[in-house]
């Protein structure tokens with residue numbers, strides 16, 4: 001709890017002076033005013049986050065949190081639970097979807113076992129297991145409040161280790177068979193939606209099973225009565241270890257002035273928790289894409305994030321975040337590589 005409290009105490013508002021300076025430079029660059037659209041706003045946001053007029057995001061990492069879910073027993077996903085364990089070392093080997101995009105973006109991928117159902121024996125996997133998967137939220141709380149805080153603190157610690165080594169752009173990613181169910185539950189509770197409005201097919205559930213998936217979430221909510229005004233209560237009752245870990249990563253990034261790129265539906269559920277814990281976190285978040293998962297747009301809208309692109313992607317892992325790294329870095333190149341009208345000797 002100490003680590004969490006200390007981290008929350010370090011989160012401040014964006015640096016207005018840096019933002020004003022960067023906005024002024026962006027407005028005077030040799031282009032029609034506003035012609036680089038939201039890339040201009042992104043540059044200003046990066047200045048506010050990093051407290052630098054010329055922000056740099058040249059040292060990138062996607063932190064992937066891997067965990068299993070007790071609610072798997074309710075047949076909410078078509079894939080065997082063992083896929084989480086099979087995939088986890090694959091992130092260390094560099095062969096998953098996010099790894100391909102991270103390689104292209106020049107980013108590292110860090111994989112953390114925060115709660116996989118079996119032991120993962122691979123030297124490249126960070127061992128931070130809280131437990132061998134959550135409990136079945138349809139029968140009781142997914143985890144204790146202490147475990148939820150532990151998940152947040154693991155996310156903080158892993159992010160801080162990365163920031164200490166010089167990382168200046170973080171993406172959130174996850175692996176966890178069944179995790180679109182707790183994600184939809186979080187969105188339903190925090191946004192007061194009926195679960196059916198926000199459940200999707202996840203990693204390929206048959207469309208005729210969506211009613212069942214929504215019913216499982218309804219049961220979990222009525223069984224546990226998560227309090228939407230207490231995000232840690234929501235995380236513990238209907239969340240997941242990897243969701244808590246990603247929320248913690250977002251809190252740490254905000255505390256240390258590092259921009260954090262949010263991936264798809266599951267990362268957005270984590271962002272909803274992080275923003276409810278500390279609303280100032282929102283300004284440090286950079287959305288990437290709009291997940292094709294049914295609740296994807298609703299989840300982003302809940303915290304007012306406007307995605308950069310919509311490619312019908314629904315993989316998770318941090319894949320959309322890694323692709324978005326290129327756009328985020330483009331904003332920094334605009335500020336430092338383009339000249340102003342004045343520097344060009346032109347007075348219009």
Ligand SMILES: Cc1cc2ncn([C@H]3O[C@H](COP(=O)(O)O)[C@@H](O)[C@H]3O)c2cc1C
Pocket residue numbers: 076077078079083087174175176177178179180181201202203204205315316317
């Ligand atoms: C081979 C494979 C690789 C994945 N990589 C990410 N996910 C994605 O699918 C899972 C969530 O979907 P659901 O809730 O329907 O189980 C998570 O692991 C998510 O990261 C994958 C899923 C599979 C099958």
Ligand SMILES: O=C(O)c1cccnc1
Pocket residue numbers: 180201202203263264265266267291292293313314315316317
């Ligand atoms: O958008 C996501 O994060 C997502 C959607 C479906 C399945 N896995 C991940």
